[in-house]
Structure formats: C-alpha cells, structure tokens
Amino acid sequence: MLTLTIDNKRLLQSIKASSIIGPTQNGGLNRLALSDEDKVMRDLFKQWMEEEGLQVRYDDFGNMYGRREGINNDDAAVLVGSHLDTQPNGGKFDGVLGVLAALEVIRVLNENNIKTKRPIEIVNFTNEEGARFEPPMLGSGGIANIFSRDFVYSIQDKDGKSFGEELEKTGYLGTEKNRANHIHRYVELHIEQGPVLENYRTNIGAVTGIQGMTWLEVKISGHSAHAGTTPLSMRKDALLMSSKMITLIHEIASQIDSNSLVTIGRISAFPGAVNCVSGEVVFSVDVRHPDDSIRENVVEVIRETLSTSAASENFGITISELWEIKTSHFSEDIVCLIEDAAKERNYSCERIISGAGHDAKYMNHIVPSGMIFVPSIDGKSHCEDELTLDDDLIRGTNILLDVTLSLSQS
Amino acid sequence: MLTLTIDNKRLLQSIKASSIIGPTQNGGLNRLALSDEDKVMRDLFKQWMEEEGLQVRYDDFGNMYGRREGINNDDAAVLVGSHLDTQPNGGKFDGVLGVLAALEVIRVLNENNIKTKRPIEIVNFTNEEGARFEPPMLGSGGIANIFSRDFVYSIQDKDGKSFGEELEKTGYLGTEKNRANHIHRYVELHIEQGPVLENYRTNIGAVTGIQGMTWLEVKISGHSAHAGTTPLSMRKDALLMSSKMITLIHEIASQIDSNSLVTIGRISAFPGAVNCVSGEVVFSVDVRHPDDSIRENVVEVIRETLSTSAASENFGITISELWEIKTSHFSEDIVCLIEDAAKERNYSCERIISGAGHDAKYMNHIVPSGMIFVPSIDGKSHCEDELTLDDDLIRGTNILLDVTLSLSQS
Numbered sequence: 001m002l003t004l005t006i007d008n009k010r011l012l013q014s015i016k017a018s019s020i021i022g023p024t025q026n027g028g029l030n031r032l033a034l035s036d037e038d039k040v041m042r043d044l045f046k047q048w049m050e051e052e053g054l055q056v057r058y059d060d061f062g063n064m065y066g067r068r069e070g071i072n073n074d075d076a077a078v079l080v081g082s083h084l085d086t087q088p089n090g091g092k093f094d095g096v097l098g099v100l101a102a103l104e105v106i107r108v109l110n111e112n113n114i115k116t117k118r119p120i121e122i123v124n125f126t127n128e129e130g131a132r133f134e135p136p137m138l139g140s141g142g143i144a145n146i147f148s149r150d151f152v153y154s155i156q157d158k159d160g161k162s163f164g165e166e167l168e169k170t171g172y173l174g175t176e177k178n179r180a181n182h183i184h185r186y187v188e189l190h191i192e193q194g195p196v197l198e199n200y201r202t203n204i205g206a207v208t209g210i211q212g213m214t215w216l217e218v219k220i221s222g223h224s225a226h227a228g229t230t231p232l233s234m235r236k237d238a239l240l241m242s243s244k245m246i247t248l249i250h251e252i253a254s255q256i257d258s259n260s261l262v263t264i265g266r267i268s269a270f271p272g273a274v275n276c277v278s279g280e281v282v283f284s285v286d287v288r289h290p291d292d293s294i295r296e297n298v299v300e301v302i303r304e305t306l307s308t309s310a311a312s313e314n315f316g317i318t319i320s321e322l323w324e325i326k327t328s329h330f331s332e333d334i335v336c337l338i339e340d341a342a343k344e345r346n347y348s349c350e351r352i353i354s355g356a357g358h359d360a361k362y363m364n365h366i367v368p369s370g371m372i373f374v375p376s377i378d379g380k381s382h383c384e385d386e387l388t389l390d391d392d393l394i395r396g397t398n399i400l401l402d403v404t405l406s407l408s409q410s
Numbered sequence: 411m412l413t414l415t416i417d418n419k420r421l422l423q424s425i426k427a428s429s430i431i432g433p434t435q436n437g438g439l440n441r442l443a444l445s446d447e448d449k450v451m452r453d454l455f456k457q458w459m460e461e462e463g464l465q466v467r468y469d470d471f472g473n474m475y476g477r478r479e480g481i482n483n484d485d486a487a488v489l490v491g492s493h494l495d496t497q498p499n500g501g502k503f504d505g506v507l508g509v510l511a512a513l514e515v516i517r518v519l520n521e522n523n524i525k526t527k528r529p530i531e532i533v534n535f536t537n538e539e540g541a542r543f544e545p546p547m548l549g550s551g552g553i554a555n556i557f558s559r560d561f562v563y564s565i566q567d568k569d570g571k572s573f574g575e576e577l578e579k580t581g582y583l584g585t586e587k588n589r590a591n592h593i594h595r596y597v598e599l600h601i602e603q604g605p606v607l608e609n610y611r612t613n614i615g616a617v618t619g620i621q622g623m624t625w626l627e628v629k630i631s632g633h634s635a636h637a638g639t640t641p642l643s644m645r646k647d648a649l650l651m652s653s654k655m656i657t658l659i660h661e662i663a664s665q666i667d668s669n670s671l672v673t674i675g676r677i678s679a680f681p682g683a684v685n686c687v688s689g690e691v692v693f694s695v696d697v698r699h700p701d702d703s704i705r706e707n708v709v710e711v712i713r714e715t716l717s718t719s720a721a722s723e724n725f726g727i728t729i730s731e732l733w734e735i736k737t738s739h740f741s742e743d744i745v746c747l748i749e750d751a752a753k754e755r756n757y758s759c760e761r762i763i764s765g766a767g768h769d770a771k772y773m774n775h776i777v778p779s780g781m782i783f784v785p786s787i788d789g790k791s792h793c794e795d796e797l798t799l800d801d802d803l804i805r806g807t808n809i810l811l812d813v814t815l816s817l818s819q820s
Contacts, residue, residue, distance in 0.1 A: 192639065193636055193639050194635075194636060194638075194639025194640050195635070195639075195640055195641075195644050196639070196641060196644070199644060211638065213638065215684055223788075225604075225605070225789055226603055226604055226765060226766060226789070226791065226792075227671065227673035227675060227696045227698070227765070228604075228621065228623065228671065228696075228698050228764075228765025228766045229602065229603050229604025229605075229606070229764070229765035229766055229789065229791075230604050230605055230671075230765070230789055231605075231606060231669075231671070232660065232663070232664065232668075232670075232671065232672075234605050234606070234609060234789070237673075239656065239674055239675070239677065240656060240657070240660060240674070242653075243652075243653035243654075243656035243657050243674075244653075244657055246649065246650060246653035247650070247653050247654055247657065250642065250650055253642070254642065258642075259641075260642075261637065261638065261640075261641070261642065262642070263637035263647075263684075263685065263686070263687055264649055264650070264653075264688075265637060265649070265679065265681075265682065265683050265684050265685060265686045265687065265688060266679065266682050266683065266684050267649065267677060267679050269675065269676065269677050271675075272675065272676050273675050273676065274625055274673075274675050274676055274694040274696050274732070275673065275675060275696050276673070276675045277673055277675065278674075278675060284684040286637045286638075286684050286685050288637070288638050322684070354638075354639070355636060355637070355638025355639035355640070356636060356638045356639055378633075379635060379636070379639065379640055379644070381636065381639075382636075
C-alpha cells in the first residue's frame with residue numbers, strides 16, 4: 001500500500017501565514033477569541049476550506065466546520081481539528097497546529113484524489129483558551145452540552161462585551177443544526193505544552209486521556225508578632241508553618257504515587273511586612289493524577305496530614321476545595337492507531353496523559369476522541385517563545401493524516 | 411530612708427486623658443506626629459508641665475522639655491521621657507507611658523518637696539513612630555546628630571507635607587540651643603511590645619540594650635511551568651525551594667544561638683497562579699541578635715547555606731542586604747539601678763534586650779542611657795488592643811521614680 005505523506009512546505013507555510021495575524025513584538029501571537037484578529041484568521045481559514053471544495057458551515061457557538069464527503073455520506077464523519085484563538089501573549093502553535101494540520105490532511109487527500117468511506121470534517125472551535133471569555137473551551141463545551149447556550153452568550157470579557165454580541169459581530173454566528181452531530185471519532189493534534197516528550201527524545205505522544213484535578217485553598221492562622229521582640233519559641237509563625245507544609249505536600253504526593261502532580265502556585269502572607277511574623281498565610285494546592293482514585297487519595301492524605309500537623313502545633317487551619325474535575329479517558333482504538341502509525345513511520349512514540357485541558361476533553365463526552373502530541377521545546381507554552389520544531393510539526397501532521405485515513409476507511 | 415511612691419490614680423488619670431486625644435473606634439489611638447491631634451496632646455502636656463513649675467522649652471526638632479532645677483544647677487541633668495505620637499492604628503501606651511510616667515515622677519517630687527542634687531528634665535521626642543515621617547526616631551536622632559536638620563525638615567508625609575512646615579504650624583518649632591545638651595543620663599520607661607515578660611510572669615525588664623538587625627532580600631529563580639504538564643522531577647519550583655530555605659533559615663538560627671531571631675515576613679511568588687509552577691520567588695529575611703558578631707555570623711551562614719543549596723539544585727539566587735544596624739549597649743549602671751530598685755520593691759525583674767528601636771537607642775550615642783520595660787499582654791503593640799495592666803504601669807513608674815531619684819542625687 002502506498003504511504004501518503006503531507007507537503008511539508010505547504011504545512012509550514014500555512015502556520016507562517018497564521019503567525020502574522022495578531023503578532024506580538026517577540027514572535028508570539030495575541031489573537032483573542034472573537035477579536036478583530038480572530039475574524040481575519042477565520043476569514044482566511046474559511047477561504048482555504050472553500051478552495052479545497054469543503055462545505056463550510058458554522059454553528060451557534062461560532063465553531064467553524066469544513067466537510068469533505070465520503071463514499072457513504074450517511075456514515076458518521078471523522079472530525080479533526082482544534083482552535084485558532086490564542087492567549088494574549090501566546091505562541092504560534094498552541095491550537096493553530098491542530099487546525100492547520102487538519103487542513104493539510106484535506107489538501108493531501110484532495111491532491112491524491114483519495115476517496116474515503118466516511119466523510120471527514122475539519123473544525124475550528126471557538127474560545128478554547130478562555131483568555132477572553134472564561135471559562136475555557138466554550139465552543140466544544142457548548143456542543144458537548146457542558147455549557148448552556150444562554151450561559152455562554154452571557155459571558156462578558158473584561159470590557160463588559162458579551163460572547164453573544166461579539167460572536168454576532170464576527171459574522172460567524174451559525175445555527176444549532178450546524179453543530180457536529182453525526183460523528184464517528186474526534187482526533188486532535190496538539191503541542192504537548194510540557195517537557196516530557198522532549199526530555200525523553202520522543203517524537204509522538206499517544207495521549208491516553210486528560211487527567212483530573214483538584215484545587216484546594218489552605219488558610220493557616222498563627223499569631224502576628226514583632227520580629228524583634230518575640231523569641232522563636234514563643235511564635236506561631238504562619239509562614240514557617242506553611243513552608244513546612246509545602247515541603248510536606250510534595251513528600252506526600254511522591255510517596256503515594258510518583259505520577260502525582262502537586263503545585264503550590266499562589267501564596268500570600270499577612271501582614272506581609274519585613275519585621276512582622278506572619279499571623280496568617282493563604283496558599284493554593286493544585287493536585288493532578290491520571291487515576292481519579294489516586295488523586296482523591298492524595299487530596300485526602302494532604303487534608304488529613306495538614307490538619308493533624310496544624311492541630312499538633314496549635315495553628316488554625318481551613319482547607320476549602322476551589323474546584324474538582326475528573327480524568328477523561330480517550331478512546332483506546334485511537335491510541336492504538338497512533339502507536340501503529342508511528343511504528344510504521346519509524347517515529348518514536350510513547351503513551352502520555354495530558355495535564356492541560358483541550359477541546360478533545362469535552363468532545364470525549366459525546367464521541368470517542370483522541371489526541372496526538374508533539375514536543376514543546378523546554379515544555380514552554382502560553383508564552384511568546386513557545387516552540388515546536390518543524391520536523392515535529394511535520395511528524396505530528398503525518399500521524400494525523402494516517403489516523404484520519406484509517407478512521408475514515410473503517 | 412522613706413520610700414517615695416507614685417500616686418497610682420493620678421498616673422492612670424493622665425494616661426486616660428491622653429487616651430481620648432485622637433481615639434480610634436476600637437480603643438486605640440491615631441495621633442500621628444505633628445498632626446492636629448498631636449498638637450492638642452502637646453498643648454495639654456505643656457500645660458501640665460507649667461502647672462508643675464517646670465521651665466518649658468522646645469528645640470529645633472520640636473522635642474519638648476520641662477526642666478526642674480536641682481541643688482547644683484551646673485550639674486548635668488537627668489533626662490527622662492519618651493514620645494507622645496502614635497501609629498495610625500496604635501495603642502494607648504507605646505511612648506505615652508514613658509512621657510506621662512516622667513511627669514508623674516516630677517509631680518511626686520514636687521508634692522514631697524524633694525530637692526535633687528542634679529536638675530531633672532522630662533522630654534517628649536518628636537516623631538518616634540516614623541508612621542507619618544519616615545524613618546522613625548527623628549527627634550532623638552536629630553539631637554544625637556544621626557540625622558541632619560535639613561534632611562529631617564525635608565521629609566514629606568504621604569500628602570507631600572514636609573516635617574519642617576508641619577512642625578512650624580504646630581507652634582512647637584524651637585531653637586538649636588534648646589536641645590538637651592548637658593545631660594548626665596537618659597532613662598526611658600516603655601512597654602515591652604513583646605511577650606517575654608508576660609510569659610515569664612516578670613514585672614520589670616532591665617533593658618541591657620537594643621539589638622542590631624540585618625534585613626536581607628532573597629530572590630530564587632527557577633523555571634515557571636504548567637502545573638498539569640510538568641512532572642515533579644522535571645520542575646525547578648522556586649516556591650518549593652524557597653519553602654525549604656525558610657525552614658533551613660530557622661534551623662540555622664537556632665543551631666548557632668538560641669537567642670537569634672530570624673523572620674521571613676514578606677514573600678511573593680511569580681507568576682502567582684494556582685496552575686503555574688513558580689519561576690521566581692522573592693522573600694525577606696530579618697535577622698536580629700543582641701551580639702553583633704553572632705548576628706553577623708548568622709547572616710553569613712544563611713548566605714552561604716542558601717547559595718550552596720541553590721547551586722546544588724541549579725536554582726539562581728541573589729541575596730541583597732536591605733539594611734543593617736548594630737546593637738546598642740545601654741549603660742550598666744542604669745541596668746543595676748533598675749535591678750536594685752525592683753529588688754527593694756519586691757518586683758520580679760529580669761535583664762532583657764529590646765528587639766524594637768526606641769529614642770533611647772539614639773540618645774545612647776550622646777549620653778549613657780537605659781530603659782525600663784513593663785509587660786505587654788500577648789506581646790501586642792502597634793495595634794488597638796495593645797494593653798499593659800494598671801499594676802504594671804504603676805510598677806514601672808515607681809521604678810522610673812527610684813532610678814531618676816538615684817541618678818539625680820549622684
């Protein structure tokens with residue numbers, strides 16, 4: 001069987017074209033959802049889809065689709081894509097790669113006159129980043145019935161402009177019947193946004209799911225005191241206590257399971273003066289693990305250990321759960337297709353869990369879904385120096401081509 | 411010999427009168443230096459001094475003096491006092507006690523027709539708190555030649571009003587020749603502002619000096635990363651590293667000398683989001699010890715240990731010294747007089763080092779000085795619930811009377 005391969009130059013050219021729509025000073029992108037820049041990018045993407053003969057449509061969340069008919073047009077379609085919006089100081093690859101790689105897949109199929117059994121649809125989801133309208137993933141979450149349309153339309157950006165009004169202004173407000181609704185599988189190519197693939201010199205990540213997370217807020221109450229007049233033995237220093245707890249939280253996570261992730265990213269000490277012993281400290285704890293029961297166990301042990309520790313040293317403690325979300329498990333057949341394709345092409349490949357959220361997370365609620373990851377240099381993302389090397393962009397797109405083709409022929 | 415004793419009711423009445431000049435909602439005082447409230451208090455204090463027949467004068471820093479002649483008026487005078495200004499949300503005793511106790515000493519001597527060999531002067535120093543005009547202790551620091559007059563006059567409050575202009579407005583701008591300049595000893599009664607005396611159920615602290623301090627700012631540089639995508643083993647979490655260092659700093663201080671005080675009162679983590687591993691953390695370190703060489707050693711060991719620790723785990727570190735001040739040692743003869751007086755009156759007494767700065771610190775540069783401490787409930791000060799019990803106010807003032815009398819008869 002002839003192995004199809006993408007047009008490397010054309011793929012990189014598409015990404016380059018996207019890179020100059022909403023550019024930042026230091027080589028990144030600022031293309032917030034439903035902004036003027038987003039509209040320019042949407043217009044270009046629409047034009048590209050039309051040039052490939054795709055049937056273009058938009059749904060009531062502004063998600064854009066391009067459909068390529070198959071031999072059996074009553075069969076459920078294979079949906080492939082991601083998002084074209086970015087963070088305010090984002091990079092050129094997050095989301096963009098997945099959409100433009102899907103377009104490249106169509107172009108390869110077209111130029112080779114490949115007929116697929118199932119139809120193929122490519123998609124650009126609205127407001128994946130959540131940088132302008134919070135929470136993130138409103139387009140995919142909308143069609144997956146995670147969010148109601150009324151809720152999504154009512155969300156305002158920091159200037160008080162609503163999603164509903166801004167969507168209408170772009171001209172990409174479509175209808176509910178245009179939503180992706182007869183879908184066989186959803187596949188998304190994305191940069192890893194973490195350092196694992198690069199660290200292990202792995203070309204392709206076969207993503208097994210998106211890990212769940214729990215966010216806690218811990219408040220430690222001691223006694224504020226004068227730094228010069230209060231002997232160490234008479235202090236109840238909430239920051240010293242918190243420091244011990246932060247170390248302890250990491251020990252707990254590592255002991256329970258080496259794949260546990262715990263992060264203390266936010267901390268405030270009160271009163272916060274150089275010469276004052278802290279009377280109160282508030283810090284966040286982000287806990288993640290691919291296995292929900294292990295994550296729940298880590299959270300439980302953290303709660304118990306911190307409470308015991310605080311009580312034994314006479315500190316006050318309150319632990320609140322800010323939010324919790326369970327792990328999504330992707331379709332095993334897609335994971336296997338990715339592994340097979342990588343083997344066929346002699347790309348190194350490992351199974352990996354996604355730490356970040358993606359449109360595939362919500363799509364997985366309504367259709368078996370999967371993701372392909374390619375390496376991020378230094379694990380950097382959501383910043384101007386986000387970088388995935390050309391070879392990796394190309395390898396990822398070839399795997400997307402293989403997987404899409406397999407799924408659309410099944 | 412007859413033991414003189416103060417008039418308890420009169421002392422408490424004076425403090426009560428002060429407590430209603432610039433009161434806050436919850437029983438504290440807001441009487442910033444050279445404010446309208448400070449002027450009202452100064453006027454009252456001036457009237458009280460005149461009623462006792464003292465010769466009242468003010469110097470070029472607005473320090474107010476009342477002089478009671480002795481038998482030998484060419485002898486150097488005994489100077490006794492403190493300050494009447496407060497923090498914006500301060501208490502009723504910090505500073506106030508020392509000035510009004512000095513007034514009570516004069517009243518007792520007057521009503522008992524006691525002639526002293528040396529003259530006695532009582533003093534209210536300007537802007538001890540530094541809450542309105544920074545730095546603190548401008549009045550005592552001015553006459554001790556720590557600060558130049560031009561510098562002090564030019565200091566502006568947050569509304570841009572200068573010390574010089576504001577002093578003139580109060581009517582308490584005097585002349586340089588009025589400064590305390592022929593002084594035998596300076597003695598100051600003050601609340602401890604710490605928990606030590608109360609903790610050990612000690613009535614009187616014989617203050618041996620004011621401990622020196624060093625302020626450091628430590629900046630730890632790691633790598634910012636996504637909380638969901640970066641395995642613990644691949645992180646350079648500046649907050650986790652800082653937490654270990656904060657614990658380590660306390661261990662170092664305790665190991666070197668149990669009297670060392672170290673305080674980390676201020677901490678900031680960047681970028682400071684729940685789902686971001688901290689790339690950079692900045693925290694302060696306040697180091698104090700009665701013995702300058704031990705303090706310097708603690709600072710040196712902290713610097714070396716943190717630097718080694720950061721280097722071994724590949725973190726960046728910069729440690730800057732924000733400021734440093736050496737320990738003041740008070741006059742041993744005053745410490746002994748306090749101890750003798752306490753013994754005579756059957757008050758428990760311990761030697762204690764002051765952790766906070768006081769006017770006596772600067773006065774000690776130009777004249778042998780000493781301080782008497784009385785307990786602060788829960789060690790609280792610079793807050794509305796600052797409290798020293800009546801019995802302790804009375805005990806402290808009796809000791810001030812004894813020490814002043816001894817010094818003025820020598």
